[in-house]
Amino acid sequence: MIRWIAFTVLGLAATAFAQPVIHVSAAISLREALEKTAVEFKSAEGCEIKFNFGASGVLAAQVEQGAEVDIFIGASHRHVDQLIQKGTVEKESKTVIARNELVLVTPAASTQIASFQDLAADTTGKVAIGEPRTVPAGEYAMQTFDGLTLSTAVAPKLIFGATVRQVLDYVVRGEVDAGVVYRTDAIVAGAAVRVAAVADESWHTPIEYPSVIVGSSQSKELSRKYITFLQSEAGQEILCKRGFATTRPTTHPATQPSTQATSPEPSTATPTTAPVTVPVSESPAP
Missing domain, CATH: 3.40.190.10 (Periplasmic binding protein-like II)
Structure with missing residues (x-):
């Protein structure tokens, strides 16, 4: 009996001091940059960030279907705006964190x-x-x-x-x-x-990465802190070092799809991992 009580107390203590977690679904082009920001954010806030990287449209569909997501960051306004229109995410939380070419x-x-x-x-x-x-x-x-x-x-x-x-x-x-x-x-x-x-x-339409907090999130305060960190000097420096252009928060209408943007079903081929962190010999001007 005493042993059972001891285990129960220890279990409750572990739960009480469990590290907070936020779940972020983000466009795969952000992977290396966001993984670095997570290290810095964890050091400052003691919070773990679990990422799910992929195609923006696929991730948006997962959010709509109720996946465990606190923050969604797409590579276009279109998918974010569609979630806003459906009431799945908080409209007022929409913030652009970076731009690309x-x-x-x-x-x-x-x-x-x-x-x-x-x-x-x-x-x-x-x-x-x-x-x-x-x-x-x-x-x-x-x-x-x-x-x-x-x-x-x-x-x-x-x-x-x-x-x-x-x-x-x-x-x-x-x-x-x-x-x-x-x-x-x-x-x-x-x-x-x-x-x-x-x-x-x-x-083409501006290439911007809008972030938004999911309405069902149970970690909205931490989510806001993370988005604020991404906008901070430290967060923007991390993004810039990996080739992104910084941008101030903006609001844009949904991206208009191309009139000829039709294709067969996406390929299911398994991609290999490309070399990482080697500078491009002919990098385009920022």
């Missing part, structure tokens, strides 16, 4: 492609982009093709990745002639890819 990458040894326009050439084979319905990078890519009047010529060449990192993997492995990813993804791949071109910002 769209780049065209090729395998490191390839030199035949020097611009987005080169994708229409007969000499260019397969081109990888993210699945436009769920991967914002793919949607931005389609907007760029539309704006440059390349969609008809490029459409037969397109291979669709389930995430922007899968697109990057296709390029790293040389399975495609080119891929459209974010500047930060190219930095992660390092010397394994060559940045052939940077998309002009006028070719």
